[in-house]
Amino acid sequence: MIVSRRERWLGHGLLILLMAVTVIPFISLFVTALHKPGTYPSGLAWPETPYWSNFVDAFAAADMWALLWSSLLIELGVVPAALLIATLAGFSLGHLRPPGHRWIFLTFILGLTLPFQAIIVPLYYQMRDMQLLNTRWAIILPLLGLYMPFAVMWMRAHFVTMPQDLSEAARIDGANTWNLFTRVHVPLSRPALSSLGILMFLWTWNQFLLAVVLVDDPKNRTMAGALGAFQGQWGTDIPLLCAGSLLILTPTLLVFLAFQRQFVSALMQGALKG
Amino acid sequence: MNEMRTTGAPGRREVVAPASTSLEARRRALKARRLRRGWAALGLVVPAAFFYVLFVLRPLVLTVQYSFYDWNGVGASTFVGADNYTRLVEKPELLGSIVNALELIIYFSFIPVVLGLLTAATIRKFAASRLALVSRTVLFLPQVIPLVAAGIMWTWLLATDGLVNEIMRAVGLGPVTRAWLGDTSTALGAVGVIGAWVALGLCLLLLLSAMTKIDPALYEAARIDGAGAIREFFAITLPSVRQEVGVCVTVTVIAALAAFDIVFISTQGGPANSTLVPGLEIYYLGFFSREVGQASALAVVFMVLVLAVVLPIQRLTKEED
Numbered sequence: 084m085i086v087s088r089r090e091r092w093l094g095h096g097l098l099i100l101l102m103a104v105t106v107i108p109f110i111s112l113f114v115t116a117l118h119k120p121g122t123y124p125s126g127l128a129w130p131e132t133p134y135w136s137n138f139v140d141a142f143a144a145a146d147m148w149a150l151l152w153s154s155l156l157i158e159l160g161v162v163p164a165a166l167l168i169a170t171l172a173g174f175s176l177g178h179l180r181p182p183g184h185r186w187i188f189l190t191f192i193l194g195l196t197l198p199f200q201a202i203i204v205p206l207y208y209q210m211r212d213m214q215l216l217n218t219r220w221a222i223i224l225p226l227l228g229l230y231m232p233f234a235v236m237w238m239r240a241h242f243v244t245m246p247q248d249l250s251e252a253a254r255i256d257g258a259n260t261w262n263l264f265t266r267v268h269v270p271l272s273r274p275a276l277s278s279l280g281i282l283m284f285l286w287t288w289n290q291f292l293l294a295v296v297l298v299d300d301p302k303n304r305t306m307a308g309a310l311g312a313f314q315g316q317w318g319t320d321i322p323l324l325c326a327g328s329l330l331i332l333t334p335t336l337l338v339f340l341a342f343q344r345q346f347v348s349a350l351m352q353g354a355l356k357g
Numbered sequence: 358m359n360e361m362r363t364t365g366a367p368g369r370r371e372v373v374a375p376a377s378t379s380l381e382a383r384r385r386a387l388k389a390r391r392l393r394r395g396w397a398a399l400g401l402v403v404p405a406a407f408f409y410v411l412f413v414l415r416p417l418v419l420t421v422q423y424s425f426y427d428w429n430g431v432g433a434s435t436f437v438g439a440d441n442y443t444r445l446v447e448k449p450e451l452l453g454s455i456v457n458a459l460e461l462i463i464y465f466s467f468i469p470v471v472l473g474l475l476t477a478a479t480i481r482k483f484a485a486s487r488l489a490l491v492s493r494t495v496l497f498l499p500q501v502i503p504l505v506a507a508g509i510m511w512t513w514l515l516a517t518d519g520l521v522n523e524i525m526r527a528v529g530l531g532p533v534t535r536a537w538l539g540d541t542s543t544a545l546g547a548v549g550v551i552g553a554w555v556a557l558g559l560c561l562l563l564l565l566s567a568m569t570k571i572d573p574a575l576y577e578a579a580r581i582d583g584a585g586a587i588r589e590f591f592a593i594t595l596p597s598v599r600q601e602v603g604v605c606v607t608v609t610v611i612a613a614l615a616a617f618d619i620v621f622i623s624t625q626g627g628p629a630n631s632t633l634v635p636g637l638e639i640y641y642l643g644f645f646s647r648e649v650g651q652a653s654a655l656a657v658v659f660m661v662l663v664l665a666v667v668l669p670i671q672r673l674t675k676e677e678d
Contacts, residue, residue, distance in 0.1 A: 090479070090482065091483065093479060094479045094480040094482070094483060095480075095483075095488055097476050097479055097480065098476070098480055098488055098489065098492050099488070101476065101492070101496065101557070101558075101561070102491075102492055102495045102496065104554070105495055105496055105498060105499060105554070105557075105558060106495060106498070107520070108507075108510040108511060108514055108554070109498070109510070111510065111513065111514055111520050112509075112510050112513070115513065123518060127520060127523075167404075168404040168405040168408065169405055171401040171402070171404060171405065172401060172402045172404070172405035172406070174401060175398040175399070175401035175402050176402065179394065179395075179397075179398035179401070180398070181394070181395040181396070181398035181399045181402075182395050183399075184398075187402055187406070190409075190414075191405075191409060194409065194413050194414075194417075196611060196663050196664060196667050197413070197417070197660065197663075198611070198614070198615035198617075198636060198659065198660070198663060199615075200615065200617055200635070200636035200639050200640065200656070200659070201417075201420060201639070201656040201657075201659055201660045202413065202416035202417055202419075202420055202656070203639065203640070203643065204416075204420065204423065204639065204643035204644075204649055204652050204653060204656065205415075205416035205417075205419035205420055205423065205653075206412065206416045207643070207644070208419075208430070209412075209415070209416060209419075224408070224412060225412040227408040227412065228408040228409050228410075228411060228412025228413045229412065229413060231405050231408060231409040231413070232409070232413075234405075235405055260394060260397050260398070264401075285501065288503070289502075289503035289504065289505075291503065291504065291505050291617070291618045291621075292617055292618070292636075292640075295621075296640070296644065306503065307503035307504070307505045307506075307618070310503060310505045310506060310509070311505050311621070311622065314505075314509055314622060321513065324509065325509075325513065328506055328509050328510070331503075331506070332502055332503075332506050335501055335502060335503070336498075336501070336502070339497075339498075339501045340494075343494050343497075346497065346501065347493055347494070347497055347562070350497065350500055350501075350559065351559075351562065351563055351566065354559060354563060354604055354605075354608050355563070355601070355604055
């Protein structure tokens with residue numbers, strides 16, 4: 084395709100501008116985190132003496148190890164279980180298609196556009212009655228339900244494309260439904276599963292509302308919820324707040340940079356299917 | 358009955374092939390097997406359905422039920438009919454929260470989609486260049502970080518001495534500078550800017566990847582017909598990415614109406630309720646002033662509002678399939 088010089092300059096200029104707008108908030112956060120604690124630094128000025136100790140202080144103040152551990156436990160409680168039950172349901176609704184599968188699927192889809200805030204009040208009382216408030220279960224269990232509309236839709240969309248011939252062949256070879264599922268279909272679903280896993284990992288890590296409402300102790304929350312608490316506590320000390328925010332961001336950023344290709348494609352597919 | 362019809366479908370060869378006298382018997386046996394498999398298949402849905410019913414549908418039904426009662430969460434509740442709903446219209450801060458959410462659509466949705474479209478159309482010809490590949494990673498950063506973090510960063514950028522004001526002073530716009538999130542006339546827009554920053558990258562990259570799939574022959578034909586860049590955009594690019602535009606609009610509109618994290622961190626709904634949104638107001642009503650019924654009525658209207666806005670968009674963009 085022929086691209087004129089002017090078009091090339093204009094396009095690259097625009098792209099660089101947008102990238103700058105995206106990155107500058109991160110840089111500002113980093114530079115501010117290096118200023119003297121308790122000051123109100125302005126703009127992007129590099130501090131005369133960078134206070135790297137802010138990161139150490141914030142690490143201790145936020146109790147980072149406890150936070151990481153808590154988020155990890157919540158992820159372990161949510162992601163594998165959600166993947167498993169969504170795959171089972173998606174396999175059934177998309178491939179086996181039992182009687183009534185359309186209605187069941189429609190019922191799941193109903194929850195697709197539901198904002199979490201709409202059901203947070205009854206959820207709170209439900210968790211109170213189950214005596215799970217302030218435990219990690221208060222985040223894990225509702226998320227398993229709240230992810231189902233998207234996750235089931237996602238896995239169903241995958242299984243709909245699997246040819247029935249494949250299953251018939253396996254059945255002729257003597258496979259029952261369970262063998263068919265574990266030996267044939269799960270191995271073939273790996274790309275769909277890994278994208279869904281990445282999305283749910285990210286949503287869980289960044290989950291804020293459930294953490295704020297259902298769990299008081301930041302050490303039992305997700306990372307995003309803990310960050311909210313950290314802001315409430317250290318909100319007046321800007322450099323320390325920025326250092327803490329950066330620390331809390333770092334794990335996500337590292338995981339993202341390590342698996343960026345998978346992340347980008349998962350997020351794009353996620354948006355397209357949603 | 359549905360099952361009978363599928364007998365002729367591709368992939369079910371075993372049924373159609375032997376056209377003999379035992380056809381009826383075979384059919385019956387097959388039906389029995391299907392039924393057995395059908396129950397097994399339904400069983401596989403049970404775990405997902407269990408969590409969905411218990412943690413989504415049950416609270417959903419309860420929200421509707423609560424909305425007809427006056428309840429402080431502890432004592433006895435009294436049935437009040439539609440009172441909670443009429444109060445939604447009468448109390449300015451309740452109605453205002455809905456108006457604010459609708460206004461946020463301009464920032465969270467309209468601006469990123471339009472900007473994304475224009476930029477993608479400008480850079481689509483070198484979407485495979487090195488810079489464009491790097492930008493894929495960079496522009497996705499706001500999608501990966503928690504919205505809370507975006508809120509914290511931007512609260513600082515938009516503060517009185519923040520970078521935004523610094524830049525404005527540098528270019529001679531000193532008199533307009535202010536605490537953007539603290540001024541009733543600009544706070545909602547400032548919150549909107551944060552949302553636009555988050556959404557722009559995703560919209561741009563989705564639209565760009567859609568544009569690279571357009572057949573180049575279409576553009577050549579347009580060139581031969583003497584179409585300029587603008588004609589080209591409206592005649593070819595825009596119609597071709599219509600579905601992706603629909604996706605971007607849907608995702609960002611939901612994000613606007615359901616905004617919570619960003620507002621919670623940056624303004625808490627203030628100053629003077631100028632950035633109060635339904636999600637936040639439900640939180641305040643339900644957990645601070647303990648007006649559970651009122652919170653639930655707002656939640657019901659909120660759900661209906663989201664559906665009323667999103668469903669027509671879906672309709673419009675899915676038509677082409």
